[in-house]
Amino acid sequence: MSDKFLPTNSYIGTRDFYPDDMRVRNWFFAKMRKVVESFGYEEMLGPILEPFDVFAAKSGEEIVNEQVYHFTDRGERHMAIRPEMTPTVARMVAAKSGEIRYPVRWYSIANFMRYERPQKGRLREFWQLNVDLLGESGLEYDYEILSVMVNLVKEFGADETMFKVKINNRRFYNDVMREVVNATPDEMKVISKAVDKRSKLPRDKYEEWLKDSGIPGAKIDRLEEVFGMSLSGLAGKLTGDSQGAKELTDLFGLIDKTGLAPYCEFDFSIVRGLEYYTGNIFEVYDLDPENRRALFGGGRYDNLIGLFKKAEVSGIGFGFGDVTFQNFLETHMLIPSDIHENNGVLITVFDDVDYSEYIRLSDELRVSGIKNTIYFGGNKKMGRQFQYAESMGIKFAIVMGGNELSEGKVIVKDMTTREQTEIKRAKFLEDFRKIFR
RNA sequence: GAGGGAAUAGCUCAAUUGGUUAGAGCAUCGGUCUGUGGCACCGAGGGCUGUGGGUUCAAGUCCCAUUUCCCUCCCCA
The missing domain is CATH 3.40.50.800 (Anticodon-binding domain)
Structure with a gap:
């Protein structure tokens, strides 16, 4: 009947998980479950489809339009396949904000899709552990999430020579830009992109790029100074009370009294792309020179619940994807061979x-x-x-x-x-x- | 969205300047050997050479298009 067979390969940027692959994935998600549950987090899950607006409202519309799979359903509803979990978490918390008991400690393991060009560490479909802590904002919340992040990676046998959590703060970043660099709002947008280029481009190309983007030479110099400074040095430059500086210094004050110190460092160049982050932000880096990249990250979002309901609920959380993490496990040879028994x-x-x-x-x-x-x-x-x-x-x-x-x-x-x-x-x-x- | 590399058996790879019937190792299956596996030997199956066009007496090999994979950039987690 058929003179042609259908192709057997999976859709671009997606993977088939054969039993051998599932064993690896189940193994590390089971370990992750164990860690987050030891911190008292409970598993939850939402649907794979959400109204398009749930994502469009907060992640920046350009990004959403380019990366989100979306379609109109038979009832003329504009729907999206989830590209991340946090908006669903916010929606579900908002829906029960009156009856829910805070703090909310939730986690989920789910698949997501983004329309991207596949490359190392990034595919179109990926699986991700998502951990969120909702209630109020405060030092103890930020510390707990940080501790979960560090302990997750440590659970796999990784030590401080293999990874590092880099920490910054959105408010602090904005304050420094405004007061120390004297950047205008327009300039700040350019500079936030330059931060990433700084680590990738040679110095002269990087400065050239900034000049071409309309940043005056004096501000480039001051920016350079800022990148070389410590947290306390930078905070000292700020004149008024900086909430961001306090959030950061308080957090590091606590880190230094606990076992997390070797795994954490302040890094002013961490910005993170998602627009909804407001306070402390985290990014976990692989320290292997072969694979120097961000493994996963997260941060505080103050206003996400407010999209759905008038409620004063702040949240902090992170997403931990399987693609980058499996690279990490493989480069550091942390996958035991007996999982195939x-x-x-x-x-x-x-x-x-x-x-x-x-x-x-x-x-x-x-x-x-x-x-x-x-x-x-x-x-x-x-x-x-x-x-x-x-x-x-x-x-x-x-x-x-x-x-x-x-x-x-x-x-x-x-x-x-x-x-x-x-x-x-x-x-x-x-x-x-x-x-x- | 831009650029580079690749695609041949289930897997890893060969195949001379374009020239007989596209080979090998591993894997699979059968036998030597219906009652004890890692070895050895013998044998078998398995391919529209990613797909579609073109050039040529002749294409795995050259040209064009296309698809997918890998890498880099852009973008971004």
């Missing part, structure tokens, strides 16, 4: 035994919670069956041929040590549990 049982079969005997054995194991399969291959030579078990990473094989059955026995074979143990068929489960583990 099967941890199950293979029941080998023989032609001189009625098949129902194997079904009975399999059922007994399964009902008592032991994962097992019966060998299905056409070639029932024993060696072949053991080879199959080995290639599947199965740890135990059970041998019950006509000889064993007539003597009321079963042989349990440990595939790695090759040791065999005879146990009575009548006491099979009881005795097998002593061996299995």
Whole structure:
């Protein structure tokens, strides 16, 4: 009927997760779950579609129009596939803002789509752990989120030589720009883009770019001074009371008294793209020279709930994507090889035994919670069956041929040590549990 | 959106200036060997050379287009 087959590749920028891939993904999301739940966070989830306006309202319309997958549904509603989780979290909190108990500690693991050109560390579909803490704004909130971030990465065996959390503050950044650099609002927009270029371009190209964008030479010099200064130095330059400076210095004051100090540093060049951030912002960097890039980040958003309801709820959170993180785990060789082990049982079969005997054995194991399969291959030579078990990473094989059955026995074979143990068929489960583990 | 590289068996790769029937290793399957797997030997299957055009007596190889993948930039997390 068909002279042409359909292509088997997945849609551009998306991945097929075969069992081998799922094992890795499930492994690290399970670890992440364990960490965030140890901090008292509860899992939640929203729909994959939201009204387009939910994203358009806050992420900057240009970005949204270019990167969000959107369409009109049959009821003429303008819908979007979620490009991130935070607006959904804000919407759900707003919907129950009266009855909800604060602080809200929520997390989710979900997939997102953005229409981007795929490249290293960035695809069109990605999975992300999202962690949000909502209620009031305050030092203890900021510190807790920071601590969750650091402990997440540490959970995988990473130490302070592998990653660093760079911290800045939106209000502080604006204050410094206004008071120290004397930048006009228009100039600030240009400079916020220059920050990123500064680390990528050679110095002369970078300054040239700034000049071309209309920044006077004197301000470029002052900007350069600012980038070289410490937090306290910069804060001292500010004349009035700076809320941003206080938020930053308070946070670092607490960090220095706890175990987080080695993992954190102030970095004035961290700005973050999302427009809704208002206070402290965080960005986790891979310190490997081969992969010097931002792993994930987040920050405080004061006004997001206000999009949906008149309510004084501030939030802080971060998104932790699987693509960049898997790169991180691979470059630092933090993925254990034993996650590909099967941890199950293979029941080998023989032609001189009625098949129902194997079904009975399999059922007994399964009902008592032991994962097992019966060998299905056409070639029932024993060696072949053991080879199959080995290639599947199965740890135990059970041998019950006509000889064993007539003597009321079963042989349990440990595939790695090759040791065999005879146990009575009548006491099979009881005795097998002593061996299995 | 801009630029560069790549695409041949399930995987990793060969194939002389364009020249017989596109090969090898690994993997799979079968056998040596229906009752004990990592070894060895023998054998088999598996390809419209990403797709569509063009040049030529002749295209995996050259040209054009297209799709996808990788990398860099832009943008941005």
